[in-house]
Amino acid sequence: MKNKKSSPNVLLITMDQWPGSFLGCDGHSVIETPTLDRLARNGVRFTRAYSECPICIPARRTLMTGQTPKLHGDRIFQKNLRMPSNTKTIAQAFRDVGYQAFAVGKLHVMPQRDRIGFDDAYISEEGRPYYGSIDDYDLFLAEKGHVGQQFSHGVSNNDYTWRTWQLPEDCHVTNWATQQMCRTIKRRNPDKPGFWYLSFTHPHPPLVPLHTYFDRYTRKTIPKPLVSNWSEKTLSHFLKNIKDRWPQMSTEMIDDVRRAFYALCTHIDAQIRIVIGTLREEKLLDNTIIMITSDHGDMLGDFGLFAKRVMYENSTRIPMIILGTKENKKVNKGSTSNRLVGLADVMPTLLDLANVKIPSSCNGQSMFDSQPRKNLYAEANEGINATRMITNDQYKLVWYPHGNIFQLFDLKNDPKELIDVSLKSDFQNQLNKLKTILADNLYGDDLAFLNKKDLVGIPTNISNEGKPSLGLLGERELLGQRGMHYPPPPISE
Numbered sequence: 001m002k003n004k005k006s007s008p009n010v011l012l013i014t015m016d017q018w019p020g021s022f023l024g025c026d027g028h029s030v031i032e033t034p035t036l037d038r039l040a041r042n043g044v045r046f047t048r049a050y051s052e053c054p055i056c057i058p059a060r061r062t063l064m065t066g067q068t069p070k071l072h073g074d075r076i077f078q079k080n081l082r083m084p085s086n087t088k089t090i091a092q093a094f095r096d097v098g099y100q101a102f103a104v105g106k107l108h109v110m111p112q113r114d115r116i117g118f119d120d121a122y123i124s125e126e127g128r129p130y131y132g133s134i135d136d137y138d139l140f141l142a143e144k145g146h147v148g149q150q151f152s153h154g155v156s157n158n159d160y161t162w163r164t165w166q167l168p169e170d171c172h173v174t175n176w177a178t179q180q181m182c183r184t185i186k187r188r189n190p191d192k193p194g195f196w197y198l199s200f201t202h203p204h205p206p207l208v209p210l211h212t213y214f215d216r217y218t219r220k221t222i223p224k225p226l227v228s229n230w231s232e233k234t235l236s237h238f239l240k241n242i243k244d245r246w247p248q249m250s251t252e253m254i255d256d257v258r259r260a261f262y263a264l265c266t267h268i269d270a271q272i273r274i275v276i277g278t279l280r281e282e283k284l285l286d287n288t289i290i291m292i293t294s295d296h297g298d299m300l301g302d303f304g305l306f307a308k309r310v311m312y313e314n315s316t317r318i319p320m321i322i323l324g325t326k327e328n329k330k331v332n333k334g335s336t337s338n339r340l341v342g343l344a345d346v347m348p349t350l351l352d353l354a355n356v357k358i359p360s361s362c363n364g365q366s367m368f369d370s371q372p373r374k375n376l377y378a379e380a381n382e383g384i385n386a387t388r389m390i391t392n393d394q395y396k397l398v399w400y401p402h403g404n405i406f407q408l409f410d411l412k413n414d415p416k417e418l419i420d421v422s423l424k425s426d427f428q429n430q431l432n433k434l435k436t437i438l439a440d441n442l443y444g445d446d447l448a449f450l451n452k453k454d455l456v457g458i459p460t461n462i463s464n465e466g467k468p469s470l471g472l473l474g475e476r477e478l479l480g481q482r483g484m485h486y487p488p489p490p491i492s493e
Contacts, residue, residue, distance in 0.1 A: 408421050
């Protein structure tokens with residue numbers, strides 16, 4: 001690097017489980033996101049950004065490596081899988097050219113204290129000491145006099161119950177992550193540019209918003225979950241598992257769950273202002289590239305579904321906002337782009353904007369390349385729980401191999417996916433084109449879903465053949481609940 005001091009700083013902010021539609025600037029009728037809306041007005045917002053695998057750990061591996069699951073090896077949530085040893089992470093790529101690189105919040109890697117190329121990381125891993133480490137956030141709570149109280153609210157990490165936050169405001173994990181990042185920026189080496197990664201753990205459950213933000217939504221009429229003719233049917237084994245895992249709630253309960261979720265979003269939005277303000281006060285803002293995104297979204301009751309793992313828009317479409325430096329000419333201020341982009345593109349994009357060479361290990365591309373991709377492929381789970389997706393500039397094909405079930409959505413005319421047009425004669429040509437492209441993207445065990453080049457899937461009379469259930473599906477209830485973290489739970493072998 002010719003001049004380290006003049007090289008741009010880079011701030012990457014991610015949220016966990018934040019749908020792309022949950023922004024005021026995306027047209028959401030209720031949610032309050034004034035900070036993100038303003039950032040979008042000063043940068044570029046990609047309206048068709050997707051998570052190539054809408055599951056926490058695989059998505060974060062993609063984010064950190066610039067690789068899709070085909071290369072980095074996870075599409076099912078393999079919590080014990082280490083980062084590929086022969087793959088350079090985004091943090092290491094920046095450090096190799098003289099950057100300091102620090103992370104705060106959720107890394108979701110194994111082992112938890114693996115820095116994956118960062119100089120250091122202050123982690124909040126949702127209270128999983130049995131994976132081999134203790135959260136920095138847990139240590140913070142102990143220092144504040146709240147030993148073992150992170151989960152004393154009694155709300156599970158993967159269920160849709162809620163209550164307001166039980167400890168002082170400054171002890172909320174969103175506030176903690178913000179303060180740690182601001183301290184990290186202030187404690188930087190002034191002779192080096194910074195790559196800073198701030199990873200908020202919310203709005204992912206547990207749904208424990210501050211009173212002040214939840215109360216803002218009690219005055220609002222909450223949008224009802226989306227319903228459609230196709231969602232009233234049990235389309236696949238996988239969707240049935242999800243509906244069984246999260247049974248239907250009353251209208252009043254869903255309203256409050258959504259209020260709690262929106263409140264967590266608005267809280268994060270407000271805290272991002274403090275980080276931006278710190279950059280301004282430190283005279284770094286004009287020379288800092290900022291990116292805002294999420295690992296995936298949340299269905300939050302739409303079509304009777306909750307959480308992620310499915311290929312519908314609120315699960316797989318994510319926010320993507322980029323601000324360049326004051327002098328950057330690539331990022332058009334106040335623009336929107338319908339270019340297809342994914343999490344694999346984050347690493348090459350930020351390196352590109354910082355004029356750093358993109359490693360050959362990346363199979364994503366810069367969002368500012370002259371040749372946009374024509375299609376984007378996404379995948380989640382394997383075997384009978386597999387779901388696959390291909391989308392182009394207008395249409396999306398969703399495929400469940402078990403039962404060989406197809407859905408086709410015209411996103412240009414039906415952005416909420418209310419109408420499955422896969423059986424309509426006018427759409428057969430488009431359906432067959434996308435089937436061919438999807439088949440070309442299959443690899444590994446998925447090749448068994450093909451007969452020559454035709455998608456045939458898995459017969460419905462075939463079970464999981466003794467394989468363990470994937471992720472949360474099939475678990476007994478309440479396994480996502482955390483207990484008292486004092487004395488510390490035993491560390492797993």
